[in-house]
Amino acid sequence: MDSKGQTSAEFILLFGGIMVVVLLVIYMYNNYVSDLSGEISSKEVKEFNSQLNSLERYFE
Structure with missing residues (x-):
């Protein structure tokens, strides 16, 4: 019985670790996209x- 509880706890910790990594990746990707969109809009809109x-x- 004790090994089932340990296995469940390990899965919960593993799932929690994966969620932390996913949230960090989303946060970094959001910052990257925000910086990229500002750079694209200013350069390409001016051009x-x-x-x-x-x-x-030609249209006057």
Whole structure:
């Protein structure tokens, strides 16, 4: 009987450890995506706006 309780406790600890790792990965991925989106938006939006402004002379 005691070994069943130990096995259950080990599975709970293993599951808890996996959850901690998953939460850390999600947190780091969220920071990465947030930084990346800010970088993309500022660079690509400026380039897109400049290309639109250069096309403006054809529609005046």
